[in-house]
Amino acid sequence: MTSLHVTDVHKAFGSHAVLTGIDLTVPEGSLAAILGPSGSGKTTLLRVLAGFERADQGTIVLGDHVVDDGRRFVPSERRGIGYVPQEGALFPHLTVLRNVAFGVPRRERPARKLDELLEMVGLSGLGGRYPHQLSGGQQQRVALARALAIRPGIVLLDEPFSSLDAGLRSSVRADVQRVLREQGTTALLVTHDQDEALSLAEQVAVIRHGRVGQTGSPQNLYAHPGDPGIARFLGDANLVPCTVEGAVATTPFGLLPVRAGGAAPASRHSIALVRPEQLVVSIDPQGPGLAARVVRNQFHGHDTVITVEPEEPIGTPLVVVRSDGELDAPVGARVTIVARGEVVTWPDEESARSVLEAVEG
Amino acid sequence: MTVTAATPRALPAVRARSRRPVVLWLTGGAVALLLFLPLAYLLVQVSQSGWSAVSHLLFRQLTLDLLWNTVRLSLAVTAACAVIGVAAAWCIERTDLPGRRIWAVLVVVPLAIPDFVTSYGWVSVAPSVQGFLGSLLVMTLALYPLVYLPVAAAFRGADPGQEEVAHSLGLGRARTFWRVTLGQARPALLGGCVLVSLALLAEYGAFEILRYNTLTTEIFFESERVYNIPAASSLSLVLVLVCFLVLGGDLAARGRGRVSRIGPQVARQRRPLRLGRATLPALAGFALLAGLALGVPIAVIVYWLFNPGHTTLPASTSLVSAALHTAGYAAAAGALATVLAIPVALLSVRHPRRSTMLLERSTFVVQALTGLVIALSLVFFAIRSVPFLYQSAPLLVVGYAILFFPLALVAVRTSVAQAPVQLEEVGRSLGQRPIAVLWRVVLPLVAPGLAAAFCLVFLSTVTELTLTLVMVPTGVQTLATEFWAYSTNISYGAAAPYAALMVAIAVIPSYVLGRWFDRLPSRASSGP
Numbered sequence: 094m095t096s097l098h099v100t101d102v103h104k105a106f107g108s109h110a111v112l113t114g115i116d117l118t119v120p121e122g123s124l125a126a127i128l129g130p131s132g133s134g135k136t137t138l139l140r141v142l143a144g145f146e147r148a149d150q151g152t153i154v155l156g157d158h159v160v161d162d163g164r165r166f167v168p169s170e171r172r173g174i175g176y177v178p179q180e181g182a183l184f185p186h187l188t189v190l191r192n193v194a195f196g197v198p199r200r201e202r203p204a205r206k207l208d209e210l211l212e213m214v215g216l217s218g219l220g221g222r223y224p225h226q227l228s229g230g231q232q233q234r235v236a237l238a239r240a241l242a243i244r245p246g247i248v249l250l251d252e253p254f255s256s257l258d259a260g261l262r263s264s265v266r267a268d269v270q271r272v273l274r275e276q277g278t279t280a281l282l283v284t285h286d287q288d289e290a291l292s293l294a295e296q297v298a299v300i301r302h303g304r305v306g307q308t309g310s311p312q313n314l315y316a317h318p319g320d321p322g323i324a325r326f327l328g329d330a331n332l333v334p335c336t337v338e339g340a341v342a343t344t345p346f347g348l349l350p351v352r353a354g355g356a357a358p359a360s361r362h363s364i365a366l367v368r369p370e371q372l373v374v375s376i377d378p379q380g381p382g383l384a385a386r387v388v389r390n391q392f393h394g395h396d397t398v399i400t401v402e403p404e405e406p407i408g409t410p411l412v413v414v415r416s417d418g419e420l421d422a423p424v425g426a427r428v429t430i431v432a433r434g435e436v437v438t439w440p441d442e443e444s445a446r447s448v449l450e451a452v453e454g
Numbered sequence: 455m456t457v458t459a460a461t462p463r464a465l466p467a468v469r470a471r472s473r474r475p476v477v478l479w480l481t482g483g484a485v486a487l488l489l490f491l492p493l494a495y496l497l498v499q500v501s502q503s504g505w506s507a508v509s510h511l512l513f514r515q516l517t518l519d520l521l522w523n524t525v526r527l528s529l530a531v532t533a534a535c536a537v538i539g540v541a542a543a544w545c546i547e548r549t550d551l552p553g554r555r556i557w558a559v560l561v562v563v564p565l566a567i568p569d570f571v572t573s574y575g576w577v578s579v580a581p582s583v584q585g586f587l588g589s590l591l592v593m594t595l596a597l598y599p600l601v602y603l604p605v606a607a608a609f610r611g612a613d614p615g616q617e618e619v620a621h622s623l624g625l626g627r628a629r630t631f632w633r634v635t636l637g638q639a640r641p642a643l644l645g646g647c648v649l650v651s652l653a654l655l656a657e658y659g660a661f662e663i664l665r666y667n668t669l670t671t672e673i674f675f676e677s678e679r680v681y682n683i684p685a686a687s688s689l690s691l692v693l694v695l696v697c698f699l700v701l702g703g704d705l706a707a708r709g710r711g712r713v714s715r716i717g718p719q720v721a722r723q724r725r726p727l728r729l730g731r732a733t734l735p736a737l738a739g740f741a742l743l744a745g746l747a748l749g750v751p752i753a754v755i756v757y758w759l760f761n762p763g764h765t766t767l768p769a770s771t772s773l774v775s776a777a778l779h780t781a782g783y784a785a786a787a788g789a790l791a792t793v794l795a796i797p798v799a800l801l802s803v804r805h806p807r808r809s810t811m812l813l814e815r816s817t818f819v820v821q822a823l824t825g826l827v828i829a830l831s832l833v834f835f836a837i838r839s840v841p842f843l844y845q846s847a848p849l850l851v852v853g854y855a856i857l858f859f860p861l862a863l864v865a866v867r868t869s870v871a872q873a874p875v876q877l878e879e880v881g882r883s884l885g886q887r888p889i890a891v892l893w894r895v896v897l898p899l900v901a902p903g904l905a906a907a908f909c910l911v912f913l914s915t916v917t918e919l920t921l922t923l924v925m926v927p928t929g930v931q932t933l934a935t936e937f938w939a940y941s942t943n944i945s946y947g948a949a950a951p952y953a954a955l956m957v958a959i960a961v962i963p964s965y966v967l968g969r970w971f972d973r974l975p976s977r978a979s980s981g982p
Contacts, residue, residue: 145879169882176883182876186898195894196884243884 094279095156095246096121097142102151104134104141111137113303115151119247119281119296124273126282126294130326134303135283139251142281143176144169155246175240175248175278180256181232183224189235190220196243207242213272214238230261237269247279254289266293287327291315299323316352317437324366324437329398329415331372334408335365337438345407346372346383346432362441369415371434374399376420378427385412387426392419401428475805481797482813488794489820489856492831493694499834500691503684511688516672521692524668527589528651528700534594535650536643538743539601540636545736547609548635550726552733557740558606562599564747566960568917569596570659570938571953575751577663578758578946589666595747596660597653601646608642609635648704655697656824658920659938669693670826670920677830678924687834690827697822755957758950772931777955780932783847784915784959787854788908791862794855795907799867804875818860825857829924832856850925854915861914862907869903909963916960933959 097119104112111134119125129135140146142153144160144167153161155174160167183192193207211217214234224232233253240248253269254262270293273280284290290297291311298308307319318324321332335344340351344365378384385401388411397420401412404427414430422428500508511517545551546558564572573592576583583591616638620630636643658670669689677686729736802814820828832853836844843849855862873896881891919934926935933956940949 143879143883145883169879170885170887172883173885174883176880178876178880180876182874182880184877184881184895184899185872195881196886239880239884 094122094277096279097247097281098152098154099142100152100154102138102141102153103149104137104146105149111303112141112148115300115303116305117298117308119279122277122279123295124270124280124282124293125296125298126284126290127298127300128284128287128290128326129300131285133300135285135300136251138300139249139281139283143174143249144172173243173246175243175245177233177236177240177248177250177253179252181224181236183232183235183239185224188220189216189222189224189227192224192235193238193242195239205242210238210242213275215268229257230265233257233265234268237272241272241276241278245278247281248273250280250282252284253282255284255286291327299326318366320439321364321366329369329413331367331369331412332409333365333367334441335363335436335438337363342436342438344432344436345403346430349432349434349436352435352437363438364441365436365438367432367436369398369413371432372412372414373431373433374414374416374420374422375429375431376422376426377429380429382429382431383407384427384429387422387424387428390420390422390424401430475801478797478801478805482801482810485794485798486813486816488852489817489859491835492823492828492856493819495831495835496687496690496694496827499683499687499831503687507684508688511685512692517689517692520667520669520672520689521696523666524655524696527586527593527666527668528654530590531593531597531654532647532650534590535598535601536647538594538598539646540605540639540643542598542602542740542743543606543609543639544635545740547606548727549729549736551729551736551740557744560744560748561602561740563964564596565599566913566964567596567748567751567957568659568919568934569593569653569657570663570919571755571956572596572751573660573663574941574946574949574953575754578754579750584665586666589661589664592660592664593654593657597650598747600649600653601643604642604646605639608639612638644704644707648700651700652697652821652824655693655700656826656920658826663941669696670824673826673830674920686830690830693824694822694827697824701822755950755953758947759954761947772936773951773955776931776933776936776952777959779930780916780934780956781959783851783854783932784912786851787858787915788912790851790855791858791911792866792904792907794859795862795866798863799870803867803870814863817863820856821860823857825918825921826924828853828857829921833924845925845927847927847930850922850927853921853925854911854918857918857921858911858914861910865903865907865910869900869906872903873899905966909966913960913963916956
């Protein structure tokens with residue numbers, strides 16, 4: 094295992110700049126995720142790290158080797174990186190066992206205990222099968238075992254679960270997490286699924302427009318998003334105008350404490366983040382709080398997500414509320430909303446406003 | 455950076471390398487140039503004769519007669535092949551016809567028998583088989599597999615759900631067949647009809663035996679018998695234009711419609727249609743077809759093998775040396791065509807841009823050039839530019855490779871697509887050098903397709919008569935030329951061993967090909 098340091102990496106295809114200064118550090122033995130929407134450059138970053146593409150500029154250091162600094166370039170086969178591509182990309186002409194053994198020199202194969210590796214990914218007894226005889230989840234497990242068999246310094250996973258259906262995804266995800274922990278391998282996962290990134294990784298880097306927007310632990314990112322755009326990307330978010338004085342924000346939902354640790358200075362024009370789970374709906378139209386009308390009610394079993402339209406304009410057309418269990422609020426019903434907990438605020442500068450507009454748009 | 459100071463193990467770096475496929479482009483462009491050579495020299499030849507001479511040669515009754523002969527036979531044979539091919543494919547793929555697996559083989563085997571051998575078989579038992587009707591009969595029996603094969607594949611791959619939907623929308627059996635089943639097979643049917651038309655336009659030997667005059671027989675007569683090169687080249691130009699019309703018509707007819715299946719490619723088991731009382735007539739039809747297309751030529755060859763009559767069998771040395779020459783030329787042509795197809799296939803599969811697509815399409819221009827046209831142009835090219843290659847074995851092999859390049863390209867393209875670039879990347883990330891990845895990943899995946907391309911060209915070369923007659927090195931005999939020499943002297947007994955050997959040699963690659971095509975879908979499908 095080894096650590097990864099990426100400094101100011103740029104990559105363009107023709108005139109199209111994809112990576113515009115990536116900085117990233119993955120400590121030894123940790124599981125990190127790169128989270129970004131499609132087209133943000135995350136797959137390109139992974140390909141540059143794996144050595145399939147070369148960086149135009151910037152430095153990539155694996156452990157204590159510089160593998161790419163724009164002039165020198167260590168090719169993929171000498172980097173010792175385990176790569177798990179999106180669809181598995183198993184060699185169709187080789188059995189499972191020979192796929193796993195592919196990168197291991199012949200004389201070292203007995204000592205590597207490849208059977209144990211197969212057992213660890215839950216595929217014992219399937220070594221003689223061919224890839225087309227496996228399900229999608231099994232193929233992903235083989236791809237992981239194949240990458241781990243070379244004892245890589247770091248494993249790169251490119252949206253490894255996106256081709257699996259929902260039920261399979263969570264079990265394969267849990268297994269992959271367990272195997273990576275057991276092996277103590279440094280791992281970097283790329284995904285567009287915030288749920289996947291937050292639940293799986295110890296450290297998440299949000300990537301936007303070819304650069305890292307914010308890095309941190311999942312909890313920290315969710316609680317202290319760096320800007321409204323990141324807040325939106327990490328989950329459902331109500332972004333409402335407010336004014337901040339001291340540690341208190343005046344919002345359309347009333348006075349709410351500002352979360353400590355945020356660097357938001359006092360400002361007359363600010364934006365507050367109120368997560369849907371912070372809002373409580375009352376079906377009593379005369380109750381305290383913000384009066385609104387239900388425009389959508391989606392029942393998910395474990396919770397209900399209600400979208401409401403405030404009766405007085407508050408700066409955002411719709412508010413999303415998440416409520417545990419069932420809620421008897423049909424479309425058209427008049428309700429009132431109360432907020433609880435702390436809010437994160439940002440000064441409503443031009444930049445913040447434009448980000449907000451971009452997100453809304 | 456300071457981190458490089460203490461490096462426990464060396465990670466050797468490499469120099470920057472361009473990722474643009476310059477080498478591929480250069481080789482691909484060279485291949486395209488080679489393929490355009492015959493067309494270019496045909497135009498040079500025509501322009502040398504002078505426009506007034508050419509127009510004098512073209513605008514006369516003979517040209518019109520030949521054109522009419524060629525076109526009406528093409529239309530009639532194509533229509534007959536379409537009917538037989540679709541009917542046979544439908545019965546074998548969609549009904550409970552007894553013995554479907556055996557019929558599926560028997561129906562295809564006529565492809566391995568050269569057309570001129572089929573016509574020799576018919577003429578030697580029934581000399582009245584000649585002219586338009588005789589040609590219609592013989593050529594239909596020889597060429598219908600070209601429709602059967604693609605249509606059967608289309609029926610096999612088509613989504614059964616579409617027919618079920620048609621039934622649910624209130625269409626009866628007959629209307630479902632016309633509007634859905636045939637619709638699914640339409641591109642395959644069109645493709646097959648184009649192959650039949652082009653094969654017919656290129657045919658020389660069969661029509662010589664059947665005494666039917668087409669553009670090709672006349673071009674051969676003008677160039678090889680009376681040495682009237684201006685007449686031959688101007689008629690060649692007409693022939694090329696007709697071929698282009700066929701190819702253009704194909705493009706226009708395909709239109710913008712797409713035949714595809716939406717959703718996962720799961721081959722659902724289809725319940726075959728019960729023939730019921732139609733079983734016996736269907737079986738009788740298949741027996742008749744197999745008897746006429748396969749039984750007659752085979753029986754005639756066998757008959758003449760064992761009843762040589764008053765003619766003496768050819769000396770066995772001549773048979774062996776002819777077989778060796780044929781196999782040698784065919785192997786060289788197969789290897790060359792396959793190698794030429796690789797850069798074009800790599801460009802179009804690995805670097806799909808408009809420019810590479812255009813390059814790939816341009817190579818299909820060769821389809822409009824028949825064996826005779828290619829042969830005459832290359833001979834002219836050799837005389838003018840490279841006299842030492844005139845009537846030489848290398849030029850003959852180049853001629854074969856150009857003629858059969860489209861066949862090789864189709865097979866190589868399919869096989870290159872079997873080895874996506876992601877697999878190479880994964881192989882390299884697992885610590886394998888590019889050369890090891892090539893050996894352990896790319897080659898095993900691509901090899902069956904390359905072998906198929908080789909076999910396809912090999913098989914076609916063994917049975918190619920026209921180009922061989924024009925370009926074979928002086929004093930050298932191949933199976934086709936020896937067969938031709940004896941059979942045109944009506945020494946049917948002496949010709950038979952050559953025909954038998956030709957068919958035997960051609961059957962082996964056909965078998966390999968059949969195996970390869972059988973393996974293709976199983977590899978693509980998921981699930982056990």
